[in-house]
Amino acid sequence: MKTEYFECSCSSAEHTLRFVIDEEDVYTEVHLTTKAWYKRIWTAIKYIFGFASRYGCYDCTLIKPEDYDRFIDLFTKAKETHNNERTTD
Numbered sequence: 386m387k388t389e390y391f392e393c394s395c396s397s398a399e400h401t402l403r404f405v406i407d408e409e410d411v412y413t414e415v416h417l418t419t420k421a422w423y424k425r426i427w428t429a430i431k432y433i434f435g436f437a438s439r440y441g442c443y444d445c446t447l448i449k450p451e452d453y454d455r456f457i458d459l460f461t462k463a464k465e466t467h468n469n470e471r472t473t474d
Contacts, residue, residue, distance in 0.1 A: 411448040 386407040393400030403414045414460070447454060 411449075411453070413446050413448065 386405065389406070391402040391404070393402075401415075403413070405412055425431045
């Protein structure tokens, strides 16, 4: 199992993106925020009763193997765009 962390350009630890790659799957987790214990309990109670926050909850996303190439293409294009913007400045 391999784990890679990507920090947000704002350098906030709360915006860290974690990719976990094992023999079969790739998934990502986002650390949203750390709250005081009583706020976490209140969030849990609201979640139990079906309240849907527009900001989301703690979760992870499993990336399908058939999407790996598309995922790589996305980052390759982003890198090329970023490099082109840097050379034109």
